[in-house]
Amino acid sequence: MTLIKKTYCWLCLLVTRPFISDKEYNLIRDDFNAVCRLRDVEPSLSQFVNEFVKFKEFRSVVYYRLRNRFRLLPSLFFKGQTALFIFSEQIEGGMIIEHGFSTVINAKSIGRNLTIYQQVTIGCSKGATPVIGDDCTICCGAKVIGGIRIGNNVVVGAGAVVVRDVPDNVTVVGNPARIIKRRETQ
Numbered sequence: 001m002t003l004i005k006k007t008y009c010w011l012c013l014l015v016t017r018p019f020i021s022d023k024e025y026n027l028i029r030d031d032f033n034a035v036c037r038l039r040d041v042e043p044s045l046s047q048f049v050n051e052f053v054k055f056k057e058f059r060s061v062v063y064y065r066l067r068n069r070f071r072l073l074p075s076l077f078f079k080g081q082t083a084l085f086i087f088s089e090q091i092e093g094g095m096i097i098e099h100g101f102s103t104v105i106n107a108k109s110i111g112r113n114l115t116i117y118q119q120v121t122i123g124c125s126k127g128a129t130p131v132i133g134d135d136c137t138i139c140c141g142a143k144v145i146g147g148i149r150i151g152n153n154v155v156v157g158a159g160a161v162v163v164r165d166v167p168d169n170v171t172v173v174g175n176p177a178r179i180i181k182r183r184e185t186q
Helices: 003-019 022-039 045-054 056-066
Strands: 084-086 103-105 121-123 143-145 170-173 178-182
Touching: 022 045, 022 056, 045 056, 056 084
Parallel strands: 084 103, 103 121, 121 143
Antiparallel strands: 170 178
């Protein structure tokens, strides 16, 4: 990473901060803190610049949060993940996208602390989109389709096709998805 790109990123952050709402700032901060927990690093402004410069998926989440208002300024040097599409109406903080290639996120609402891996499709069927709860993980190649509800603390296994509601505290796998594990609530 060159010094010029890092300096440019710092300048973009300083220029855009006064123009974003506290809600947008807090959501971006929550997303960044979740990424830091995943990578086991301390959150700092220099770490934010590092994540923003190195990881297209993180940039795409930041651009989604800003709703493209300030995208031109940083995107001159830093493109988002080109095959990652985020169309959801509401996504709470703490979203992590790992390897977001070929991923579509189109949900009515998504709760806090969602982790999504590559080639995931969260999409509509007959005009209805899913509602996803808090603390969920959607693994590689999974499909979550239609006006269904995914509960809190759910893991959707790799390659699963979810077309029915999923209760809280479970792991689902297969096509169609079925529960293979229930977790005790605490």
